[in-house]
Amino acid sequence: DAGITQSPRHKVTETGTPVTLRCHQTENHRYMYWYRQDPGHGLRLIHYSYGVKDTDKGEVSDGYSVSRSKTEDFLLTLESATSSQTSVYFCAISRSGSDGNEQFFGPGTRLTVL
Amino acid sequence: AQSVTQLDSHVSVSEGTPVLLRCNYSSSYSPSLFWYVQHPNKGLQLLLKYTSAATLVKGINGFEAEFKKSETSFHLTKPSAHMSDAAEYFCVVSVGDKIIFGKGTRLHILP
Numbered sequence: 001d002a003g004i005t006q007s008p009r010h011k012v013t014e015t016g017t018p019v020t021l022r023c024h025q026t027e028n029h030r031y032m033y034w035y036r037q038d039p040g041h042g043l044r045l046i047h048y049s050y051g052v053k054d055t056d057k058g059e060v061s062d063g064y065s066v067s068r069s070k071t072e073d074f075l076l077t078l079e080s081a082t083s084s085q086t087s088v089y090f091c092a093i094s095r096s097g098s099d100g101n102e103q104f105f106g107p108g109t110r111l112t113v114l
Numbered sequence: 115a116q117s118v119t120q121l122d123s124h125v126s127v128s129e130g131t132p133v134l135l136r137c138n139y140s141s142s143y144s145p146s147l148f149w150y151v152q153h154p155n156k157g158l159q160l161l162l163k164y165t166s167a168a169t170l171v172k173g174i175n176g177f178e179a180e181f182k183k184s185e186t187s188f189h190l191t192k193p194s195a196h197m198s199d200a201a202e203y204f205c206v207v208s209v210g211d212k213i214i215f216g217k218g219t220r221l222h223i224l225p
Contacts, residue, residue, distance in 0.1 A: 031211075035215075040123075040217065041217060042204060042215045042217040042218045043158075043204065043215040044215070045213065090158070092158075101211075102148065103148075103158075105150075105158040105159070106157055107157045108157055
């Protein structure tokens with residue numbers, strides 16, 4: 001298994017509070033991604049990073065920000081959580097686009113916003 | 115622009131019978147195509163990938179998929195279903211940094 005961990009694995013929070021999810025990899029892969037998974041929608045890309053301090057938006061980036069200050073860590077922040085952000089969040093990594101972007105996924109974080 | 119459509123949201127087959135999960139894609143450039151599997155309460159695992167080599171791709175657990183450019187399809191098949199195949203399956207298209215997931219097909223295996 002690829003060395004990807006996510007923390008926390010479960011979180012319950014209240015509307016309006018800030019939340020930070022962490023993804024940590026030990027593979028030294030260049031690309032890191034944050035997805036959310038909701039029933040009927042599959043996985044939707046929130047943000048991704050193609051290097052330290054290099055990030056870009058995905059299709060559902062509103063209400064989320066990211067940071068990557070080290071190769072191994074990619075943080076996802078909800079500045080002011082809303083109930084619509086209740087979801088399961090997956091982090092993924094890949095070496096580069098040259099191998100077709102084969103991705104390796106973390107175990108997921110289940111976030112509930114009350 | 116890229117897109118991917120999984121034609122069935124749910125598929126039910128009896129154990130021991132063939133499995134067919136359908137995926138059509140759209141891409142302006144030569145895409146890479148993937149199938150991932152997600153078992154309940156787990157992360158996603160790569161089943162197989164197509165990256166412009168052989169059009170018939172073999173994956174793990176007896177699954178395979180055929181890239182058909184003329185039909186813009188990448189259907190996933192398995193000759194004989196097993197109870198452990200019950201899961202959700204995602205077809206993915208990738209071009210450069212762009213990665214698009216299908217909405218998923220839930221596979222049910224009937225005893």
